[in-house]
Amino acid sequence: MLATGDDVDVAAADLNGDNKQDLVFANLSTATVSVLLGKGDGTFAAAVDYPTAEPPRAVIVADLNADGRPDLAVVNYKASSVGVLLGNGDGTFTAHVDYPTSASPNSVVAGDLNGDGRLDLAVPSGDGSAGVVSVLLGHGDGTFVPHVDYPTDEIPNSAAIGDFNGDGTPDLAVADYEYAVSVLLGRGDGTFADKVDYRTDEYPRSVTVADFDNDGRLDIAVAEIDGYASVLLGRGDGTFADKLESLTDGDAETLAVGDLNKDGKLDLVVTHGAVSPFAVTVLLGKGDGTFVVSASYPVDYFATAVALTDANGDGNLDIAIANYDSPASLMFGRGDGTFAARQDFTIGYTPSAVAAADVNRDGHPDLVVGTSGSIVTVLFGDGNGGLGQKINYPSGTGCNSVGIADFNFDGWPDLAVTNSGSATVSVMLNVGDGTFAANVAYPTGNGPNSLAIGDLNADGLLDLAVVNSGSSTLSVLLGQCAGTFAAKVDYKTEYTPQSIALADLNRDQLLDAVVASSGAVSVLMGRGDATFAPAVDYVTGYGTASVAIADFNGDGWSDLAVVHTGSVGILLGQGHGVFAPKVDYEVAYDSSRVAIADLNGDGKLDLAVANSDSDSVSVLLGRGDGTFRASVEYRASDDVCGVAVADFNGDGRPDIAVPNCGASTVSVMLNGCWSAGASGP
Numbered sequence: 001m002l003a004t005g006d007d008v009d010v011a012a013a014d015l016n017g018d019n020k021q022d023l024v025f026a027n028l029s030t031a032t033v034s035v036l037l038g039k040g041d042g043t044f045a046a047a048v049d050y051p052t053a054e055p056p057r058a059v060i061v062a063d064l065n066a067d068g069r070p071d072l073a074v075v076n077y078k079a080s081s082v083g084v085l086l087g088n089g090d091g092t093f094t095a096h097v098d099y100p101t102s103a104s105p106n107s108v109v110a111g112d113l114n115g116d117g118r119l120d121l122a123v124p125s126g127d128g129s130a131g132v133v134s135v136l137l138g139h140g141d142g143t144f145v146p147h148v149d150y151p152t153d154e155i156p157n158s159a160a161i162g163d164f165n166g167d168g169t170p171d172l173a174v175a176d177y178e179y180a181v182s183v184l185l186g187r188g189d190g191t192f193a194d195k196v197d198y199r200t201d202e203y204p205r206s207v208t209v210a211d212f213d214n215d216g217r218l219d220i221a222v223a224e225i226d227g228y229a230s231v232l233l234g235r236g237d238g239t240f241a242d243k244l245e246s247l248t249d250g251d252a253e254t255l256a257v258g259d260l261n262k263d264g265k266l267d268l269v270v271t272h273g274a275v276s277p278f279a280v281t282v283l284l285g286k287g288d289g290t291f292v293v294s295a296s297y298p299v300d301y302f303a304t305a306v307a308l309t310d311a312n313g314d315g316n317l318d319i320a321i322a323n324y325d326s327p328a329s330l331m332f333g334r335g336d337g338t339f340a341a342r343q344d345f346t347i348g349y350t351p352s353a354v355a356a357a358d359v360n361r362d363g364h365p366d367l368v369v370g371t372s373g374s375i376v377t378v379l380f381g382d383g384n385g386g387l388g389q390k391i392n393y394p395s396g397t398g399c400n401s402v403g404i405a406d407f408n409f410d411g412w413p414d415l416a417v418t419n420s421g422s423a424t425v426s427v428m429l430n431v432g433d434g435t436f437a438a439n440v441a442y443p444t445g446n447g448p449n450s451l452a453i454g455d456l457n458a459d460g461l462l463d464l465a466v467v468n469s470g471s472s473t474l475s476v477l478l479g480q481c482a483g484t485f486a487a488k489v490d491y492k493t494e495y496t497p498q499s500i501a502l503a504d505l506n507r508d509q510l511l512d513a514v515v516a517s518s519g520a521v522s523v524l525m526g527r528g529d530a531t532f533a534p535a536v537d538y539v540t541g542y543g544t545a546s547v548a549i550a551d552f553n554g555d556g557w558s559d560l561a562v563v564h565t566g567s568v569g570i571l572l573g574q575g576h577g578v579f580a581p582k583v584d585y586e587v588a589y590d591s592s593r594v595a596i597a598d599l600n601g602d603g604k605l606d607l608a609v610a611n612s613d614s615d616s617v618s619v620l621l622g623r624g625d626g627t628f629r630a631s632v633e634y635r636a637s638d639d640v641c642g643v644a645v646a647d648f649n650g651d652g653r654p655d656i657a658v659p660n661c662g663a664s665t666v667s668v669m670l671n672g673c674w675s676a677g678a679s680g681p
Helices: none
Strands: 006-012 024-026 030-035 048-051 056-062 069-076 082-086 097-100 108-112 120-125 130-138 150-152 156-162 170-174 180-184 196-199 204-210 221-225 228-232 244-247 254-258 268-273 279-285 290-296 302-311 318-323 327-332 342-346 351-357 366-371 377-383 385-396 399-405 415-417 426-429 440-443 448-456 463-467 474-475 488-491 499-503 512-517 520-524 536-539 546-552 559-565 565-573 573-575 583-586 589-598 606-611 616-620 632-635 645-647 655-660 663-668
Touching: 006 056, 024 056, 024 069, 024 318, 030 056, 056 108, 056 583, 108 156, 120 170, 130 156, 170 204, 170 221, 180 204, 180 221, 204 440, 221 254, 228 254, 244 290, 254 302, 268 290, 268 302, 268 546, 279 302, 351 655, 351 663, 366 415, 377 399, 399 448, 415 448, 426 448, 463 499, 499 546, 512 546, 512 559, 546 583, 546 589, 565 589, 589 645
Parallel strands: 006 302, 156 204, 204 254, 351 399, 448 499
Antiparallel strands: 006 024, 006 318, 024 030, 030 048, 056 069, 069 082, 082 097, 108 120, 120 130, 130 150, 156 170, 170 180, 180 196, 204 221, 221 228, 228 244, 254 268, 268 279, 279 290, 302 318, 318 327, 342 663, 351 366, 366 377, 366 399, 377 385, 399 415, 415 426, 426 440, 448 463, 463 474, 474 488, 499 512, 512 520, 520 536, 546 559, 559 565, 565 583, 589 606, 606 616, 616 632, 645 655, 655 663
16 A cells, blocks of 8 residues: 555656656645655655645646656646646656636646647536636646636546547547537647537546557547446547447446556556445456456555556556545556455454465465464465365364464374463364364463474474463473374463564574563573573563564574564574664554565565554565565455465465454455566565
């Protein structure tokens, strides 16, 4: 997610001349435009807001003063004006200067309408009484003469410019809310002939111009509120054939055009208005002016505008979406007409933990989900990003942590699940086909809420380490033959431990433990006999929730990632199990769990953090030196309470799975790009 304002429009362009695509959003409620400068890898610098008149409804990028620098033109609906913000060439802009339009302007387009080599503006205006398109001829210095109005139908929403009759003069196409597209042929001097209307279905909202049937003549595409994307094929003489309809998935609001699957045929992306479920639809072109629906991708609230841009420099078009009353969205294209987006799979119980592994050995990752309903759910991956058959297994009360390993060395992954309500850890052995035998419960301390698996006494058998928040203890259960475990031995920890991880921190070939507790992480060096040296504590922060271990800076020593309220703290290892003070990276306030993987294929480890109240996953891309870029949020569903990483669709890119505790679902977010130096899942 891209944190901007109450977005209603979006435009994409290189605003600072660094050959990287940037984004501009119009923010309705804050009367600003937000500029987000792109880093060229799919991530963006923090938004910089520029005031506008109230309220901005649309924004475009164009060089309005012919200085070679991109400028902004912003439509102000209540102020009945178009504001011009001249660019400084470095991605910053001057204060807005407003030029009156007719009442209630809705959008703006720029073009040389009178053939003088200077850009002019056309602004559809009207609220239901007398619609017009206001033409403001440019002086060439970013200023404009007073508007001249040309009648349209009652509520013109959108306009596009093109030479429809081949006379070398720009013409106008205007989508009017009252069932028509109006075509106004240009005279070459900035004036226009009377409109000619072409019938559409109910309430066309957006119009764009392109050659959709590859005959060398410009056609017109419109998004219609009854759910159609329609194309009027041009005859080349300024007239158009009857519309060809392509059904979308709902209330069509706006559209964008581009070749999304690189087949030489133009495709459409259509946003949908205030009709749930909220989504954008991708329609792949057949090359004859008709389209087939490829897929719909969920968004947070209704999407008000869309722009196509290569945000991460991989040569594939990505989708930037303005969402009303919600953060903006960016979906990375794969170059085949599909895009990274989440898929939700129903669990049936309230999930609380998730882990990924190929439990049936078919070559596709599966998901194991612990739930608060005393059930462990296994969902089998289909290798295409989907989850098919699911099987529920009874466990103890409150399954809140899941571990997967081969406990009996038969080559099949087994399960271990902590049960907070029944103070046990349940072990379920794989039968040998991806299904599991009945659970065997082993007592732990009170309130077990996290487990780790490893050989703690160097006997070649896997052991369990479980932290218990209710008794502030660490329970060690030593593995025995055939996948059974000895009775627990408890070690005192700091107050209310929340998470545990195991690794060889001092390179003595023995496993050590790191326990995240309230306000601190404790490092316990292993002695090789399943006992530990006294803990060394490192201050983290309020609400410490989880810890993970990896070498983030490539120096051969393990580092720590610790999630606490609103931040991920990185403690770099200095050797021999000693760690430097933490460096915090901001994430959502309600962060809880963290997973580590190379999410963008650059050979550097990245972080994925689950955020419960904000219903999202924060991704922090690693630089390879132990530092991380600013987090980017990706929306999931209700109350995200865990995170796991695996390649669910077999494309070689790690994907993200999260349990949604409030929705009783699991969301799978497929990775949308992966190339050297690329960023973002």
